[in-house]
Amino acid sequence: MLATPMLQLGAVFQPSIATCRSFHQGTLFGAHLQPLPLVWPSQNQLCQCRPESVHASTPLEAKHETSPSQRRNASEAVASAFWNARCEFGGAREQQDGRSRQARRTRCSAFVAAPASPERMEDVEENGEVLIECKDVYKSFGDKHILRGASFKIRHGEAVGIIGPSGTGKSTILRIMAGLLEPDKGEVWVCGKKREGLISDEDNPPLRIGMVFQSAALFDSLTVQENVGFMLYEHSDIPEDEIKRRVTESLMQVGLYNVEQRLPSELSGGMKKRVALARAIISDAQEERSSDDREVVMYDEPTAGLDPIASTVVEDLIRSLHVKSINPATKEPGTIASYIVVTHQHSTIRRAVDRLLFLHEGRVVWEGTTSEFDTSQEPIVRQFAEGNLKGPIKY
């Protein structure tokens, strides 16, 4: 059984750029900078800091009043940084050899990457290896029955959007796919293997998974530079000057300049999201990837709260990182083999993904391409696409 996480939350959370391992064995600092015992017993259990654990009442919660959003943000910062670190650097990947570990800098994404052609999408749909399959997945929180038999497949090479009304379980299914949450019923198959438990229980996850959380999940007490460079500081011997250079480069790719020394509290919501994306990009810069790599990057509402132009920057950035997109200037592909985007935003639906899963009342009620989304006469799709008050979706 996992011990109750004793997270200190919000702005006082202070990992102090310790190593992931020593952090697990080390201390967290509390509201008055009192060291608090860290209760993660092993690296494999790092995912226990997932938000639903933090929703539970903890000793700290009683001691220091924190809002649910602070708790969620702190837990996601921990989960995001360490869990991505584990996915990036732990397990099977460390055993890989013959693969260049030379740093590869993600190329500037100042272009509009083209969506996949219909032929290419057909090919992926017919021949792509199934990376994740959810079979009849159920999940409830107390008496709220959120997922009620969700079934679908994510194939290698796909850019998939999960859409649907608020509260319908989009983030929940993303967390289940990521292995941060267990379904109550149903199965999740990852690369042909049924997942038992959480990703933290797997020694050699068959699929590399990256996650960009909805809340941006930054460490409030670290500067932008420390947040973005977190993985490189923790898990590489890259000289500090080089890390700084890469941080600046990543930030430029998401349209941020001269913010390295700011704290997250000094940024707008949209800027935080872009910093989170910059962190995801820089974590990508550790070694060469190929389009055969089994990996999925999951973005939970990456453009929520952004103005239309900032949304476009982020959408194009997501698109340009995909292996299926070719930078027209350099003719080079991106590096992210497959990705999933949970979103409400119409611009993101049209600009950042190729195939859509429509989740409603806990099930996938419609699947199709983004162009089919525009032409489908399914009442539920039309209502959602047009924002009608009348239709099968009741508010």
Ligand SMILES: Nc1ncnc2c1ncn2[C@@H]1O[C@H](COP(=O)(O)OP(=O)(O)OP(=O)(O)O)[C@@H](O)[C@H]1O
């Ligand atoms: N850990 C949790 N504990 C309790 N309830 C939860 C938890 N996680 C999600 N929920 C509830 O489950 C429901 C579905 O949440 P989820 O975030 O998956 O929906 P969503 O479709 O992503 O919504 P939105 O589009 O508004 O972000 C919500 O009512 C939410 O409050």
